[in-house]
């Protein structure tokens with residue numbers, strides 16, 4: 543008799559949700575994580591009573607009622623609505639592009655006036671492409687301009703995108719921004735989803751709820767028990783990097799990553815919003831996150847005399863750095879397919895989550911994929 547039904551490698555949302563559902567079915571699970579804490583990338587650190595999103599700002603959003611009810615059964619969510627502001631050379635613009643943005647950009651006050659302005663700029667972009675003898679946008683710069691026009695492209699898209707991807711917009715594929723939401727209403731809600739929010743008390747509460755009653759051990763790297771796990775468990779759920787599992791036998795998958803510069807400041811309110819994007823090329827960071835605004839609203843902000851901010855620098859990934867965003871180019875996609883082929887032959891192993899599937903997963907789809915696994 544083995545001790546566990548499942549050994550679960552990784553205590554992020556995939557591993558923790560899997561453990562919860564398996565535990566509910568009476569299965570015995572052991573969850574291990576190589577980090578010193580549980581929760582994967584949604585883990586928050588408590589600084590001066592503020593929950594600091596250590597691995598990048600996380601905003602939960604979904605239109606899937608089943609997923610929303612599931613997370614709310616673990617912990618109640620607050621009413622946080624993501625409404626980032628863009629700072630371009632000291633002037634502020636609301637995001638996503640909506641009537642507030644158009645008013646700030648052009649002084650237009652009605653949807654008709656805004657539409658006329660956008661139409662004119664779009665037509666200019668199309669004419670420019672025609673003059674160059676092309677009908678389809680050849681790159682992100684052309685695509686953005688035929689979707690929204692030159693002014694918004696130059697002030698709110700160009701610099702931010704070039705910083706985020708580390709490449710010129712003329713060298714980036716058009717498909718990255720095939721869909722740019724343009725709203726002719728005064729609505730700064732960044733997401734179109736039906737539900738959004740942040741767990742009251744922070745994301746660690748969600749992980750605690752999922753792992754309640756499940757045996758966990760931190761500070762253990764799976765590589766140290768790779769050849770012995772069969773002795774203790776029937777099945778393995780692996781949420782670490784797929785190339786690492788196979789000892790990088792075909793080579794290393796690549797990522798883009800983010801470097802955070804986090805500081806605690808002696809002020810109650812630094813920027814008045816959780817997210818401010820710096821859209822000009824000259825400012826080296828892409829955005830500043832002020833963590834308290836995810837969970838403190840109105841008067842609560844001033845009751846806490848300090849604040850914590852993180853500047854985000856989008857960076858090329860090197861081994862040893864946190865792997866954040868998979869690179870969707872043909873080299874990496876082909877490499878992943880080779881590893882996936884090997885993974886499909888591992889009968890007692892379930893590969894899941896963003897690292898094992900080499901796929902950018904938001905939180906809700908991560909949970910959805912585990913629910914599907916359990917046919918729920």
Ligand code: FAD
Nearest residue numbers: 552554555556576582583598600601764782895896904905
């Ligand atoms: P992870 O959370 O990465 O968990 C994997 C775990 O496995 C880690 O704890 C790791 O330490 C552990 N592990 C890996 N290898 C080993 C090993 N060999 N041995 C032991 N343990 C191991 N989603 C949203 O919905 N909204 C957002 O606003 C949002 N913002 C994001 C911002 C950033 C910068 C990033 C990178 C992601 C963001 N996401 C967001 C996505 C979200 O983080 C993921 O959906 C979620 O983390 C997926 O969970 P996971 O379990 O697959 O991976």
Ligand code: UDP
Nearest residue numbers: 628637698699700702703706718719819821
């Ligand atoms: N984007 C932009 N300006 C902004 C915010 C976003 O040009 O102020 C573009 C940019 O190309 C980015 C894309 O929109 O890559 C998606 O950005 P978002 O912040 O929505 O996605 P995430 O970075 O969370 O994947």
